[in-house]
Amino acid sequence: MSDERRAWLALSLARVATGPLAALLAEFGDADSIVRQNNKTLCRFGVSERAITSLASDSDDVLDAALSWAAEKDNHLIGANDENYPSLLRQLKDWPALLYLKGNADALHLPMLAIVGSRNPTRGGVDNARNFSTHLAKCGFSIGSGLAQGIDTAAHRGALDAAAPTVAVLGHGIDRVYPAANRELAHAITEHGALVSEYPLGTPPRREHFPARNRLISGLSLGVLVVEAAYRSGSLITARLAAEQGREVFAIPGSIHNPLARGCHRLLKDGAKLVESAADIIDELRPLVSHLRELESRENTKVSAVDERDADYQKLLGAMGFEPASADEIAAASGLTIDQVSSMLLILELEGEVAVLQGGRFSRLAKS
Numbered sequence: 001m002s003d004e005r006r007a008w009l010a011l012s013l014a015r016v017a018t019g020p021l022a023a024l025l026a027e028f029g030d031a032d033s034i035v036r037q038n039n040k041t042l043c044r045f046g047v048s049e050r051a052i053t054s055l056a057s058d059s060d061d062v063l064d065a066a067l068s069w070a071a072e073k074d075n076h077l078i079g080a081n082d083e084n085y086p087s088l089l090r091q092l093k094d095w096p097a098l099l100y101l102k103g104n105a106d107a108l109h110l111p112m113l114a115i116v117g118s119r120n121p122t123r124g125g126v127d128n129a130r131n132f133s134t135h136l137a138k139c140g141f142s143i144g145s146g147l148a149q150g151i152d153t154a155a156h157r158g159a160l161d162a163a164a165p166t167v168a169v170l171g172h173g174i175d176r177v178y179p180a181a182n183r184e185l186a187h188a189i190t191e192h193g194a195l196v197s198e199y200p201l202g203t204p205p206r207r208e209h210f211p212a213r214n215r216l217i218s219g220l221s222l223g224v225l226v227v228e229a230a231y232r233s234g235s236l237i238t239a240r241l242a243a244e245q246g247r248e249v250f251a252i253p254g255s256i257h258n259p260l261a262r263g264c265h266r267l268l269k270d271g272a273k274l275v276e277s278a279a280d281i282i283d284e285l286r287p288l289v290s291h292l293r294e295l296e297s298r299e300n301t302k303v304s305a306v307d308e309r310d311a312d313y314q315k316l317l318g319a320m321g322f323e324p325a326s327a328d329e330i331a332a333a334s335g336l337t338i339d340q341v342s343s344m345l346l347i348l349e350l351e352g353e354v355a356v357l358q359g360g361r362f363s364r365l366a367k368s
Contacts, residue, residue, distance in 0.1 A: 003032045004030055004031055004032045004079065005067070005070070005077055005079060006032075006063055006067065007030075007031035007032040007034065007035045007079075008031045008077070008079030008080070008082075008097060008098045009063050009066050009067070009077065009098060010031075010035050010055055010063065011031055011034065011035065011055070011097045011098070012096070012097040012098035012198070012200070013054065013062065013063075013200060014051045014052075014054035014055045015050075015051060015054070016047055016048075016051045016055075016097065017046070017047070017048065017051070018092075018093065018094050018095055018097075019046060020042075020045045020046035020047045021034075021080075021097060023045050023046065024037070024042075024045050024047075025080075025081065027045070030081065031079060031081070031097075035055060039052050039056075042055070062200075065201065066100075066200070066201055069100075069175065069201055074102055074103055074104070074190060075100075075101070075102055076099075076100075076101040076102070076105050077098060077099075077100060077101075078098065078099040078100075078101055078105065079097065079098055080095060080096070080097055080098070084101075084105045084108065084109075085099065086108045086109065086220055088219060088220055088221075088222075089216070089219050089220060091219075091245070091246075092215065092219045092245060094215065095219075096198035096216070098198065099196055099197070099198060100173075100174040100196070100197045100198070100199070100200075100201070101174070101194050101195070101196050102174055102190050102194065102195045103189065103190035103191070103192075103193055103194035103195055104165065104190075104192075104193060104194055105194065106165075107142050107165035107166070107167050107192075107193040107194045108142075108167065108194065108196070108220065110140070110141070110142035110165055111140065111141055111142065111222055111285070111288070111289040112141060112142040112143070112144045112167065112220050112221045112222060113136055113141045113142075113143060113144065113221055113222060113223055113224075113225060113281065113285070114143075114144040114145060114217045114218055114220070114221040114223070114224040114225065114238070114242070115129055115132065115133055115143055115144070115145055115151065115152075115155035115158075115224075115225045115227060116145055116146065116151060116152060116155070116214075116217065116224060116225070116226055116227070116229075116234075116235045116238050116239075117129060117150065117151025117152070117226055117227035117228045117229050117235050117260075118150050118151055118227075118228045118229055118230065118233065118235065118260050119148050119149045119150040119151075119152075120149075120150055120260075121150045121151050121154070121227070121228045121260060122228065122258065122260060122339045122340065122342075122343050123312070123337075123339070123340045123343065124254075124339070124340060124342075124343025124344050124346075125150075125151060125154075125227050125228035125254075125260060125343065126150070126151070126154045127154075128227050128228075128252055128343075129151045129154035129155045129158065129227045129228075130154040130155070130157055130158035130161070131158065132158065132225065132227070132252075132275075132278055132281075133154070133155045133156075133157075133158025133159050133161075133162075133166075134158040134159070134161045134162045135162075135278045136278055136281065136282070137158065137159040137161075137162040137164035137165075137166070138162045138164065139278070139282055140289075141164075142159070142164070142165040142166065142167055142193065143155055143156065143158065143159035143164070143165075143166045143167070144166070144167045144168075144169065144217055144220055144221050145166070145167075145168060145169075145217065146168065146169055146170070146171070146210075146213060146214070146217055147168040147169075147170060147177075147178070147182055147185070147186060147189075147195075148179070149179055149181065149182070151227050151228060151235075152168075153182060153185060155227075156168060156185060156189055157185070159192070159193070160188055160189070160192055163192065164192065164193075165192055165193035165194075166189055166192060166193040167189075167193050167194050167195075167196060167220065168186065168189050168193075168194075168195050168196070169196050169197070169213055169216045169217045169220070170195060170196065170197040170199070170213065171197075171199070171205055171206070171209035171210040171212070171213035172197065172199055172203050172204055172205040172206070172209060173197060173199050173200060173201045173202045173203035173204070174195055174196070174197040174199075174201065175201045175202060176202075176203075176204070176205070178205040196216070196220075198212075198216065210234060211234070211237055214234060214237050214238040214241055215241045215245075217238055218238050218239075218241045218242035218245055218247055219241075219245055219247075221242070221247060222247060222248065222285050222288050222289065223242070223247055223248035223249065223250055223281065223284070223285055224238055224239055224242040224247060224248070224249055224250065225250040225251070225252070225275065225281065226238075226239050226249070226250070226251045226252070226263065226264055226267055226272070227252050227264075228252075228254065228258075228260040228261065228263070228264065229260060229262075229263030229264060229267075230259060230260055230262060230263050231259075231262040231263055231266060232263075233263050235263060236263050236266070236267065239251075239267055239272065243271075248273065248284055248285065249267060249271075249272040249273065250272060250273050250274075250275045250280070250281055250284075251264040251265075251267040251268050251272040251273070251274065251275065252264055252275050252276075253265065253268065253274060253346070254342075254343060254346060255342035255343060255345075255346055257327075257338075257342055258339065258342055258343065312336060312340065312344070313344060313348075315334050315335065315336065316330065316334050316336060316340075316341060316344050316345075316348075317348075317353075317364065318334070319333035319334035320333075320354070320362070320363070320364050321363075321364065322363055322364050323363065324357050324359075324361035324362065324363045325361060325362060325363070326359075326360060326361050326362075327341050327342055327345060327360070327362065330345070330362065345362055349362075353365055
């Protein structure tokens, strides 16, 4: 097995393309047999000259360093024919030859939902991401994201709030943490889930790595939920990749005055499924997952960011009367920002506690 793992490392470091690698696997059965083939055979199966040269010149020191890393507690090297390799990834046309994983490999085999969005979200966006993540994690989903600041961070923390697995897919070597501000979060994720990367140890975060990273976030998941995103953003790339991979795409609508809602509105125009509550996602994905835990009642899933209202929601409701008021007036009375108020009013409207009136004014609704 040691030779097989070393062979997968060599194939990964040489960046042998997926098509030739799949053909070689079908012919020879395992990675160790592949790396023993002569250059003429590798060329016949479509392996590039660059990859063949790399296979011949791979440094034992580099391979030994990666194997030493994998010998440490909770570190794993998972080749494409390993039993821990996620079956969903093998459906991709460009599956990675090897995964570096730190944490619990079982997290890759739970039904996963990816939650992605802006690195600079509104307060309402953060609340949505964290609360949706918590409730979906309690329903049996593993939560996937990319460890970035903003919505990614909120999604991971929401799963941790539920003491549930969460998977962070990295655009750099797994022995690094980016952004550095999420070092503590990365450590917590390894306690309850896993960090995953296809990049060799020591690889720095580069801009060109992140679209490739995004294909793995969506590829590992049954669906992708976009919480907030600008009209042009990496989250929309993830959503597009998800659609191309046959995954479900979900989006939360927002205020027309919020620039970070425009990406979600674009997705909805293009056919993404509109999400008002966790139930919308569970109902859509339930047929794909036979072992999701049943909820005690539908009301338990009819949850958005106001399931357990924080102090800001109480402040906003306290500032609103039953007389119509504009968002600017509500912001001035509550001391909240206009972005916070706009996002929170939308959520309260979806929950049936606020009515939108003519002229862009709002009013509380009496509880029945």
